[in-house]
Amino acid sequence: MDKYYLKLAIHAAERSRGKCSPNPFVGAVIVKDGKIVGEGNTQPYGYDHAEMVAIKQAKDQCRGATLYVSLEPCCHYGKTPPCTDAIIQAGLARVVIGIMDPNPLVSGKGIKALKDAGIEVEYGYFEREITEQLEYYLCYIKQHRPFVIWKCAQSLDGKYAASDGSSQWISNPAARKYVHKVRSQVEVVLAGLKSVSEDDAMLNVRGLRQAKQPLRLILDPFLEISLSSRFVASAKEYPAMIMYHQADPAKCEALKAAGIELKQIKAYKDELDLQEVMAALFEMKLYSVLLETGNRLSEAFWKAGLVDKCMIFYGNMILGGDKSLFRNFDRHNIDHAIHLERIKVKRLQDNILVTGYPLL
Amino acid sequence: MDKYYLKLAIHAAERSRGKCSPNPFVGAVIVKDGKIVGEGNTQPYGYDHAEMVAIKQAKDQCRGATLYVSLEPCCHYGKTPPCTDAIIQAGLARVVIGIMDPNPLVSGKGIKALKDAGIEVEYGYFEREITEQLEYYLCYIKQHRPFVIWKCAQSLDGKYAASDGSSQWISNPAARKYVHKVRSQVEVVLAGLKSVSEDDAMLNVRGLRQAKQPLRLILDPFLEISLSSRFVASAKEYPAMIMYHQADPAKCEALKAAGIELKQIKAYKDELDLQEVMAALFEMKLYSVLLETGNRLSEAFWKAGLVDKCMIFYGNMILGGDKSLFRNFDRHNIDHAIHLERIKVKRLQDNILVTGYPLL
Numbered sequence: 001m002d003k004y005y006l007k008l009a010i011h012a013a014e015r016s017r018g019k020c021s022p023n024p025f026v027g028a029v030i031v032k033d034g035k036i037v038g039e040g041n042t043q044p045y046g047y048d049h050a051e052m053v054a055i056k057q058a059k060d061q062c063r064g065a066t067l068y069v070s071l072e073p074c075c076h077y078g079k080t081p082p083c084t085d086a087i088i089q090a091g092l093a094r095v096v097i098g099i100m101d102p103n104p105l106v107s108g109k110g111i112k113a114l115k116d117a118g119i120e121v122e123y124g125y126f127e128r129e130i131t132e133q134l135e136y137y138l139c140y141i142k143q144h145r146p147f148v149i150w151k152c153a154q155s156l157d158g159k160y161a162a163s164d165g166s167s168q169w170i171s172n173p174a175a176r177k178y179v180h181k182v183r184s185q186v187e188v189v190l191a192g193l194k195s196v197s198e199d200d201a202m203l204n205v206r207g208l209r210q211a212k213q214p215l216r217l218i219l220d221p222f223l224e225i226s227l228s229s230r231f232v233a234s235a236k237e238y239p240a241m242i243m244y245h246q247a248d249p250a251k252c253e254a255l256k257a258a259g260i261e262l263k264q265i266k267a268y269k270d271e272l273d274l275q276e277v278m279a280a281l282f283e284m285k286l287y288s289v290l291l292e293t294g295n296r297l298s299e300a301f302w303k304a305g306l307v308d309k310c311m312i313f314y315g316n317m318i319l320g321g322d323k324s325l326f327r328n329f330d331r332h333n334i335d336h337a338i339h340l341e342r343i344k345v346k347r348l349q350d351n352i353l354v355t356g357y358p359l360l
Numbered sequence: 361m362d363k364y365y366l367k368l369a370i371h372a373a374e375r376s377r378g379k380c381s382p383n384p385f386v387g388a389v390i391v392k393d394g395k396i397v398g399e400g401n402t403q404p405y406g407y408d409h410a411e412m413v414a415i416k417q418a419k420d421q422c423r424g425a426t427l428y429v430s431l432e433p434c435c436h437y438g439k440t441p442p443c444t445d446a447i448i449q450a451g452l453a454r455v456v457i458g459i460m461d462p463n464p465l466v467s468g469k470g471i472k473a474l475k476d477a478g479i480e481v482e483y484g485y486f487e488r489e490i491t492e493q494l495e496y497y498l499c500y501i502k503q504h505r506p507f508v509i510w511k512c513a514q515s516l517d518g519k520y521a522a523s524d525g526s527s528q529w530i531s532n533p534a535a536r537k538y539v540h541k542v543r544s545q546v547e548v549v550l551a552g553l554k555s556v557s558e559d560d561a562m563l564n565v566r567g568l569r570q571a572k573q574p575l576r577l578i579l580d581p582f583l584e585i586s587l588s589s590r591f592v593a594s595a596k597e598y599p600a601m602i603m604y605h606q607a608d609p610a611k612c613e614a615l616k617a618a619g620i621e622l623k624q625i626k627a628y629k630d631e632l633d634l635q636e637v638m639a640a641l642f643e644m645k646l647y648s649v650l651l652e653t654g655n656r657l658s659e660a661f662w663k664a665g666l667v668d669k670c671m672i673f674y675g676n677m678i679l680g681g682d683k684s685l686f687r688n689f690d691r692h693n694i695d696h697a698i699h700l701e702r703i704k705v706k707r708l709q710d711n712i713l714v715t716g717y718p719l720l
Contacts, residue, residue, distance in 0.1 A: 155697065156672055156714060157685050158518010166694040302678075312516055317697035318662075318718070324684035325517045334526040337515065337677035343710045350703045354516060354712060358678070 002096050005029050005068040006125050008039070010098065013050065013070050013133065016041040018185035018212055022285040023078075024071055024101075024137035028054040030092070032065035049074065051083040055090045062090035070098040070130050072123065075110040084113040097123035098130040103141045132342075136186075139308060140287030145278040146188065150291045150301060151179065151311040155319040160295060163321030168199070170315035174348040177207055179292075182311070184211035187286040192297040193220040196231045203231065203292065204238040215286065216240045219272050219297065223247035223262075227254055235259035243277055274304045299329040305360045310340060316350040362456050365389050365428040366485050368399070370458065373410065373430050373493065376401040378545035378572055382645040383438075384431055384461075384497035388414040390452070392425035409434065411443040415450045422450035430490050432461040432483065435470040444473040457483035458490040463501050492702075496546075499668060500647030505638040506548065510651045510661060511539065511671040515679040520655060523681030528559070530675035534708040537567055539652075542671070544571035547646040552657040553580045556591045563591065563652065564598040575646065576600045579632050579657065583607035583622075587614055595619035603637055634664045659689040665720045670700060676710040 012027030019025070020042040028050040030038035038061070040053025048056070051073050055062055073083035073095070087095060095114055100123060101107055114121050131138060139147035153171045154160055161167035169176065183189050184205045195201040196218060203216040216238060218225060223244040225232060231240060236259040245267035252262055263280055266273040281289065291301055301307055331337050340356025347353075372387030379385070380402040388410040390398035398421070400413025408416070411433050415422055433443035433455070447455060455474055460483060461467055474481050491498060499507035513531045514520055521527035529536065543549050544565045555561040556578060563576040576598060578585060583604040585592060591600060596619040605627035612622055623640055626633040641649065651661055661667055691697050700716025707713075 154518060156670075156700070158514060159684070162692060162694045162697065163690050164693050168694065170694070310516075314714070316699050316703060316716070317694070318686065318689075318700075319691050319694065319697050320686035320688075321690040321692070322682070322684070322687050324519070324682070326678065326680035327682050328680075329678075330523050330681040331679050332522060332681070333524050334522045334528070334530070334677070334679065337522065337679050339676050340516070340678075340710075343676060343712075345705060345707055345712055347705055350700075352703075352705055352712070352714060354674070356676075 001034075002068070002122075003125060005031050005036075005066075006070070006096055006098060008036075009050075009068045009070050010126060010130060010133065012039055012041045016043070016050075020044050021136075021187055022140070022287055023049070024134050026050040026069060026071045028067060028069040030054045030058040030062060030065050030067050032058070032061050037061040037065060046079040049080060049083050052080070052086055055086055058090075062092050064091065064093045066094040066096060067092045068096045070126075071134065072097050072099070072101040072106055072108075072110040073114070074101070074106050075113045076105045082113075084110050087114060088117040088119065092119060094120040095122075096125070097121065098125050099123070099127050102138060135308070136288035140282070144282055146281045146287050146289045147308050148289050148291060148301065148306050149182070149186065149309045149311060150293070150298060150307045151182070151313070152298065152325060153313040153315060154325070155315055155317045157318045157320065158325070159319040159321060159323050160325055161323045162319050163323060165323075170317065171313050172315065172349055172351045175313045175315070175351040175353065178348055178353065179313075180205050180207055180211070182290055183214055184208055186214050186288040186290045188217050188281060188289040189214045189292055190217045190219065190289050191292045192294055193218060193224060194294045195292060196225055196229045200230050201292075202234055202238070204234065213238050214290070218242045219277065221245045221267050221270055221272055223251050223255070225255070227258065232258050232260060243272055243280065245272060271300055274300060274306055278306065295325050295327075299326060302326070302329045307358055307360065310354070310356050310358055312354045313348075314352040314354070361394075362428070362482075363485060365391050365396075365426075366430070366456055366458060368396075369410075369428045369430050370486060370490060370493065372399055372401045376403070376410075380404050381496075381547055382500070382647055383409070384494050386410040386429060386431045388427060388429040390414045390418040390422060390425050390427050392418070392421050397421040397425060406439040409440060409443050412440070412446055415446055418450075422452050424451065424453045426454040426456060427452050428456045430458040431494065432457050432459070432466055432468075432470045433474070434461070434466050435473045436465045442473075444470050447474060448477040448479065452479060454480040455482075456485070457481065458485050459483070459487050462498060495668070496648035500642070504642055506641045506647050506649045507668050508649050508651060508661065508666050509542070509546065509669045509671060510653070510658060510667045511542070511673070512658065512685060513673040513675060514685070515675055515677045517678045517680065518685070519679040519681060519683045520685055521683045522679050523683060525683075530677065531673050532675065532709055532711045535673045535675070535711040535713065538708055538713065539673075540565050540567055540571070542650055543574055544568055546574050546648040546650045548577050548641060548649040549574045549652055550577045550579065550649050551652045552654055553578060553584060554654045555652060556585055556589045560590050561652075562594055562598070564594065573598050574650070578602045579637065581605045581627050581630055581632055583611050583615070585615070587618065592618050592620060603632055603640065605632060631660055634660060634666055638666065655685050655687075659686060662686070662689045667718055667720065670714070670716050670718055672714045673708075674712040674714070
């Protein structure tokens with residue numbers, strides 16, 4: 001039954017997806033005499049971790065019970081006290097853990113603290129599943145940068161726009177709604193200036209109830225964004241940031257007054273240094289980015305090796321013409337093609353979503 | 361129960377798919393007192409139709425029984441005598457028909473013949489399903505040309521080849537095997553000269569047991585095909601035809617000697633008149649064509665409105681570069697995009713097949 005209860009904990013964790021960063025979203029279940037006496041998932045940053053929620057629910061019944069938790073419990077003081085202390089004090093007899101937390105503040109130390117207190121500990125279950133579930137967090141901890149999801153919408157014949165530039169809408173309403181759901185689950189939605197200047201994009205989450213709004217981030221090397229864009233106009237309502245390289249101080253002031261946060265970043269020629277962009281986001285403890293970039297900025301991210309996951313939406317249309325992605329991200333020969341692993345295919349009415357992890 | 365038995369007849373028909381042209385593949389079930397006493401599917405051209413197979417199986421039990429058949433029974437002498445006569449003679453009391461046969465030799469006359477003989481007749485069931493099942497035949501009868509399936513293989517970013525031209529293999533073995541299955545179910549596999557000159561393609565069915573071989577057809581306006589190509593070398597083993605416009609008589613003779621059938625076709629500039637190609641195939645009683653054409657010839661078929669069904673295979677790779685389909689089949693604006701109806705999505709391991717019917 002261990003696997004059954006651990007699976008419940010993994011499912012419980014999903015309830016906190018996108019709602020507790022920079023903490024990982026974790027699930028916990030407490031079982032005593034074959035009965036579930038507590039269940040929890042990570043609360044928003046600064047509030048209880050999953051283990052604490054479950055312990056508070058189980059109360060006295062924790063004594064001698066088993067705790068199932070998807071990620072190794074923390075053993076350090078962060079915004080909250082260590083979970084290991086609470087587990088020990090509650091009198092739990094056994095702890096079954098999905099995966100170890102690679103965070104150097106925890107990594108194995110949580111397990112050791114429990115064992116030292118005489119608690120029976122097992123770990124290493126559903127590793128593939130939990131590793132994928134916590135992919136944002138694990139990338140952030142291990143690679144010291146946010147997890148990057150690249151998203152695009154193409155016609156069936158691989159065009160991101162008709163030859164006259166029109167592209168609204170290649171994706172159907174179901175696909176566009178799905179994108180809003182993904183936006184609500186990431187910390188940052190990133191686009192180039194063109195998204196604002198050509199599509200007047202807001203990049204916020206719309207059409208979902210009680211959705212978390214991501215930080216909307218525009219890369220705009222010379223701060224050319226229009227003050228009358230919807231992006232700027234909505235900056236007091238939805239968090240907005242612009243990363244730039246060089247700018248007129250008056251424009252900076254005007255944007256700040258509109259509620260936009262500005263960050264200066266190194267640049268090569270007319271492109272911001274994407275490694276610096278990532279470093280700045282890491283600094284800000286943001287661990288996931290959705291790229292809603294046009295062709296040119298997309299190419300730059302791919303060239304920099306900064307794509308962890310792809311979401312390719314195929315709209316139900318044939319467009320023809322020559323507006324196909326990646327003209328300048330040319331693999332030359334088929335032997336140098338980039339393959340995706342763990343491909344998933346999802347139908348969204350007559351649209352198709354392919355997700356996968358590029359082997360860069 | 362009528363629908364249940366008719367569904368069985370529709371399933372029985374599938375056993376003859378691609379094996380009885382130019383006859384449609386039909387299924388029949390005979391039921392007496394709630395028991396199936398006969399079942400049949402169309403035999404190869406010149407042999408028994410589905411109804412006859414079922415009647416021969418049911419023998420005396422036909423008297424007073426009900427016949428379920430996916431397509432209206434024929435009432436004319438073709439290679440075999442009329443099925444309606446056999447139905448009447450067998451003493452069947454009731455006939456439930458899926459759809460009427462639009463073939464003017466039958467259309468309604470089969471039903472009338474049965475009714476005139478005092479048989480109770482009903483028809484018009486599963487029309488959408490049977491119309492799709494018999495799409496090749498129905499196109500052939502109604503439009504006086506073969507049904508045309510356009511097939512392509514693309515990378516996830518919509519490239520049919522890497523920028524150096526390499527394209528073997530964009531599709532994985534499962535997808536390629538699937539193509540061989542489709543080849544075995546059509547009458548004609550059509551390609552341009554390039555498939556032979558660049559890929560040395562055979563265009564036959566391989567890797568399937570007891571598969572019917574289609575007619576392999578190359579459009580080669582100036583009969584430039586190499587006599588040493590595998591296509592030519594295999595012409596005595598697998599049926600092969602070349603349609604051309606102008607040619608050196610000696611080359612014609614050499615190809616004929618190799619076992620290739622030649623057909624002269626009108627041309628505009630350096631392209632064969634595709635309507636003439638279709639007319640020639642109709643003349644030959646061939647009712648389905650699989651296009652395995654490169655970009656340029658594909659564009660010509662699309663421009664001519666000669667695509668009834670699409671099969672788009674997506675290989676698991678990102679190729680970049682500029683080799684994307686339909687540069688010259690440009691819809692200009694998204695409002696003029698071509699949409700597909702009845703989209704189906706099939707996974708072939710890590711490849712994806714999208715099929716649909718273009719609304720041209």
